[in-house]
Amino acid sequence: MVSMTKLSGYHSSAASNARLKKRHAAEVRLKAYGIIAIALAGLALLALLWSIVGKATGALTEHYITLPVDLEAAEIDPDNIGKANFGGLTKDVLKEQFPMVTNRKSKKLLYDLVSSGAGFELRQDILDDPSLLGKQIEFDFLASDVADLYFKGTFGRLDGVETSGDLTLIADDKEIEVISSAPDFIAALEVVKAGLLDRARVLRRQAKLQDNGVQEFIRRADRAEDNATKEAALAQVATRETQRDGLLAQADELERRAAAEGGNEKIGRKEPSLLLKIGDGWIKMTEVTPNGGRGEEILPIGDITSVPAGGWLYYVADQPEVSRKVSDNQAVWLETLRDKDAVKKTLNWRFFSSGDSREPELAGLWGAIVGSFWTMLVTFSVAFPIGVLTAIYLEEFAPKTRFTDIIEVNINNLAAVPSIIFGLLGLSVFLGFFGMPRSAPLVGGLVLALMTLPTIIISSRAAIRAVPPSIKNAALGLGASKVQASFHHTLPLAMPGILTGTIIGMAQALGETAPLIMIGMVAFIVDIPGGITDSASVLPVQVFRWADFPERAFEARTALSICVLLVFLVLMNALAVFLRKRFERRW
Amino acid sequence: MNMTNAAIAEKGVGALDVKISSKGVDVYYADNHAIKNVSLDVLDHTVTAFIGPSGCGKSTFLRCLNRMNDTIDICRVTGDILLDGDDIYAKSVDPVQLRAKVGIVFQKPNPFPKSIYDNVAYGPKIHGLVADKADLDEVVEKSLRRAAIWNEVKDRLDSPGTGLSGGQQQRLCIARAIATAPQVLLMDEPCSALDPIATAQIEELIDELRSNYSVVIVTHSMQQAARVSQKTAFFHLGEVVEYGDTNTLFTNPEDKRTQDYITGRFG
Amino acid sequence: MLSFAVLMIFASSLVFFIAGRAKAVQSVNGAYATLHSRPSYHGMYSSLWALLVGMLLLLVVSVVWSNLNDRVLMGAVLDAAPDISKIDAELVLSDAKSIAQGNIASKTDALRSTLAQQASAIEGQRLWGSVIISILGALFAGLLTNRQIDRDFRARNRSEKLVTGVLMVCAIIAILTTIGIVLSLIFETLRFFNQIEWQWWKFLFGTTWSPLSGVHDGVLDADKVGAAPLFVGTFMITIIAMIVAVPIGLFAAIYLSDFASPRVRLWAKPMLEILAGIPTVVYGFFAAITVAPYIRGFGESIGLSVASESALAAGVVMGIMIIPFISSLSDDVINAVPQSLRDGSYGLGATKAETIRQVVLPAALPGIVSAILLGVSRAVGETMIVVMAAGQGANLTANPLEAVTTVTVQIVMLITGDTEASTAAGPAFTLGFTLFCVTLGLNVIALKVVRKYREQYD
Ligand SMILES: Nc1ncnc2c1ncn2[C@@H]1O[C@H](COP(=O)(O)OP(=O)(O)OP(=O)(O)O)[C@@H](O)[C@H]1O
C-alpha cells in the first residue's frame, strides 16, 4: 500500500534534493546543446563569410607594369593603326627590358608577365590619340594573372638573408661556382634540410597507408576460403610490403641527410628556391654547401669574379618552384621590375566594368550583372502581375470548389519542386516547344518566374487576407462592385505586404543557378547583353563557371563575385524589411 | 520540515497551522497592477475559497502561490509569500520543488497528448516518487479513483487523454495533480466544466483531501464555496476585500461590496 | 520587331479606350446619368478586348508559324540530302539558322548557305506575318466591341466578367506549370523506357551508370543505364546532410523557443535567416574551395585517404544549408504547442527540460517529422552544392570519404554535356521524373502530417 500522505513528505526529503540536482543537470545539458547548436550554426555562417570575404579581397586590386614604349621605332602605319601588331610590340618592349632572355621557353615565360589584353589597350590609347605615334611614351601594361598574384604574395615571399663573407665566383661553361669566405649559406642549407624532413614525413605517411593495406590483406588472407583468394591476397601483401619498405628507406635516407652536419644538397624544383643577388645580377642556386655552392645565371652579373662582403645577399623562397605558378625566372624579373619602381597597384575597376573573359586579369562582372538585370526584369514583369492576380482571384473571387482546392494544393506543391526540374521544364517547353533562343534572359526569366510564382502567390494571399474585410465591405456597401472593391481598396492596402513577398521571391530568383544552367545560360559570353533575347550569363551562373576554372586568379574573382551577389541580396532583403516595418499596420 | 514540526509542537492540537502566509503581495503584468497589497494566510487542513468577479485577480494570486507566474515574462511579483515559514520567492528556493509541494489544477483542462495512464504517472515518474511499476500502478489507480474518474477510464488507460470529454479531462488533470502528492493543492475553478454528479464527487474529494492537505479553490459558485470551504476570501479589483470564516462571510459580511457580490447585485 | 508589335497593340488598346469613352458620352449626349455604366467602363471594355486578342494572336501565331518554318526547313534539308541521319539534319539546320542570324556556325557549305537564305526569308515572313495578324486582330476586336457601345450596354458587368476571367486564367497558370512539368518529364521518360525496351528494373537497380557511352545510332544500351549508384549517392549525401542539420536545427529551435532570452532571439533568428538566404551556388563554392580541402587535409593527417570531392564535404555543407530550414519549421511547431500544456507540466513540478522532452516534443512531433521530410526533399533536389563539390563518376560505395555522384549532378552533366541533346534528354529527364516523384511524395506526406497536426490544436 502506498500512502499518499507519506509520499507528499518526500518532496522535502534529501532523496528528493539529490534527485533534483540530477534533474537540473539534465536541464543544463539540454540548454547547452541548444547553445552549442546555435554556436555551430553561427560558426558555419562565419566560416563561410570569412572564407569568401578573405578570398575576395585579392581581386580588389590589380597591378600594372609601366614600361617605356618607343613608338617611333615601332613601325606602325598611321593610316592603319588598328591592323598593327601590338602584341608583338608588347613582346618587344619586354625583351628590351631583359635582353639576355633568348631561348624560346624563357621568352614565353617572359611574355607571360603581361596580360594578353595589354596590347589591345595600347592600341586603344593610340587610336584615341594618334599623335602619340613617333613619340617615346611610358605605358601601363596590365600585369598577367600570374604576375599579379606574385605581387600580391600568393606564391609566397622571397626572404632576404644578409651575408658576411667575401664572395668568389668561378664560372665554367654552364654554371657558376660561388664560394663565400664565411659560412653564410648555413641558413639556406637549414631551409633545404627542413624541406627534406617534410618530404620524409610525407613518405612515412604514405608508408603507413601501405602498411594499413598490408594488414588488411593479411586479414583477408586469413579469412580466405579457397586457395586462389588467399594467394591473391598474399601477393598483394608482398607488393605492398615492398612498396612500404621502399618508401621507408627513402624516408630514412632523407632524414639521414637532414641530420648530417654540413653537406652538399642539390636544389631542384621541389626544394625551396635559393636566389643569389649580386648588384643587378641574379644567380639561381642548384647546389648548396655551408660555404657556397653552384648555380646558373638568371640575370647577368657581368665579369665579376669576387664580391666584397656586403655587396651581395641571397633570397630563400618559402615555396618550392613546383608548387607555385610563377617560376624563379619570372620571380626575378618581377623583383627587378619592382626594384625599378615600374610596378603600380590600382583599384580593380575593370572587374566591375567589363564583361567575361578567359583571362582572369581581364575578366569582369558587368556582363553578368546586366544579364541578371534583364533576367530579373523578365521574371518580375511576368511573376508579379500573374502572382498578384492569382492571389486576388483565390482570395476574393474563387468559389470554394474542388477546382480551387486543386489550384491551392498545386501551388503549395509547386513551391517545393526542386529548381532543377523547372530548368528541365524550360528546356523542353520554352526552348524545345516554343523555340525560344538559348542562353537568353527571356527564357531564364520565364523559368525563374514560374519558380517564384508560388512564393509570390502565397505571400500576396497572406497580405490580402490581412486586410480587414470591413474595408472591403464598406466599399461594397457604397455600391462598388466586387472588382472595384478588390482593385481600389483591398489591393492598395495589401500592396506593401505583396511587395515584401515579391522582393523576397526575387532575391531567391537572383541567387538561383541550377535551372539557368539547364537552359544554356552557362555559355561563355563576352559581350554585355543588350536585351532580353541576347545571349547572357547571370551572376550566380558566372560564379559557378568561374569556380570551375583552373586559374588560381579566378578564385579571388569568384569570391568577389559572390560578395557582389550577396550585397545585392542584402540590399533586396533590407528593402523588404524596410517595407514591412514602414507599412506594417495593425488593424 | 523540522520547523513545521516544531511549530506544530508549539501550537499544540486544536489551533490550525498557517500553511501559506502572504504579506503585502503586489503583482504587475507589465503596467497592469493586477494584485494590490494582498495579505492572506492559508491554513493547513483547511479548504480556502477565493471568490470574486471575473478579472479581479483570483487566478493571478493563486498562481503566485506556487510561482507559476515565473513562466510569464512580463509578470512581476513583490511582497512576501511564505510556505511553512519559508519565503518561496527566496533565491534558494527551487520552483520545481515548490510546485511539487504546491500542486495546481488549471481553469481550462490541459491533458498532455499522452495516454491516460501516462498523464497521471507523469508527476510520480519525474519526481521519482515510487520505486517500482506496481507502486506506480497503485498511485495512478488511487489518484484516478479519488478524482472520480476511475470507473470511466479503467478500461482504456492506454488511450490518449486528449480523447476524453471536457469534464473527464478536468478530472484527469485533478488526478494528475494529486498523483504528484502535493502538500497544498491549488484549484482554479476545477468544476466549471463538470456536471452536477462529477462536481459532487470532486467536492467530496476536496473535503477528503482536507484531512491531509491544505486546499485552495477558486470558484464562481457561491454555493460551492459555502459547501466545501472553511475559509473564504473575496477579491475585488485586485484587492482582498474580506477574508474570514466562510460561514461568517456568507451570513454576515462586513463589507458592502461583499454583500453586494454574494447577493448577486454585481459581478 | 516583336516589341514593336507589342507597342502597337498597347497603343491601339489605348486608342480604343479613348474612343469607347467618347462614344459612350456621345451616345447619351453628355447625360451621364442615363448611361448604364460609366463612360470609362465602355472604354475599358473595348480596350481590354483589343489588348487580349492582340497579345494572344501575337503569341499563338508566332509560335505556330515558327514550328511550321522549322518543318519546312527540315523538309528542305531532307530533300537536298535524303539519306542524312536525323541528328546531322538537325545540326545542319541549327548551323543554317546561325548563319541566317549572322552568328558563327560549326561549318559553312553550299547547303547551309542556301538553307540560311531560305531560313532568313521565311523567318522574315513569320515576323511580319505574326505582327500584322496580331495588330489586325487587335483592331478588329476593338472595332467590334466599340460598335456594341450604346446607352444600355452593360459595359461594367461585361468588363468585370472579363477581368474575372483574366484572373482565373492567371490562377490556372500554376496548374499549367505543373501539367507542363509532368508532360515534359513523362514524354521523355516514356521515350527512354521505350529505348531500353521497358526493362525498368535495369534503370532502378542496375549498377552501371554510363548512359552515353553505350549509345549506338542514338539508341541507349539498357545495361549502362543502371541508376542505383546515383540513388545511393543521393541517399548518402542526404543522410549526411540530415545528420548535420537535424540535431543542430532541432536543438537550435528548442533553445530559441523555450530557453533563449528575447535578446538572444533578436540576433539568432536573423542569423539563421541569413543562412537560409545564401544562394546554393555560394554554398557550393564554400564546399569545394574551403570545406573539401579541409576535410581532406584533416583526414590525411589522421591517416585516412579522402577523395577531394568526398560525399562528406558536400553532405556537411548541404546540412548547413538545411539547418535554418529545419530550425524555422520546428520553431513554428514548437511555438504552436499551447502554453497551457507547458503550464500543466510546470504545475506538476517538472523542469523545463522534462517539459520539453516529455510534453512539448511529443506534442510537436508530427510537425517536426514533416519539417524533416521537407528538409530531406530539399536535400534530394539540391543541385549546385553537389555539382560543385560532389563527384561526377557513378561510384557505388558506402564510404562517405569517397566521391559519389547524385541524381541532380547527372542531370546537369547530361544536359550540359557535348552529347546530342536528343540522346542525353532521355536519361536526364527520366532522372528528373524520378526526382520529381520522390520530392512530390515527400511533400505531400509532409503537408498531410502538418495539416493533421494543425487540426489537433486549432
Ligand atoms: N498572462 C497575462 N498577461 C497579462 N495580463 C494578464 C495575464 N493574465 C491575467 N492578466 C490580467 O490580470 C488581471 C487578473 O486576471 P486573472 O486571470 O487573475 O482574473 P480572474 O480573477 O482569474 O478572472 P476569471 O474569474 O475570469 O478567471 C486581468 O486584468 C487580466 O487581464
Ligand SMILES: [Mg+2]
Ligand atoms: Mg481565472
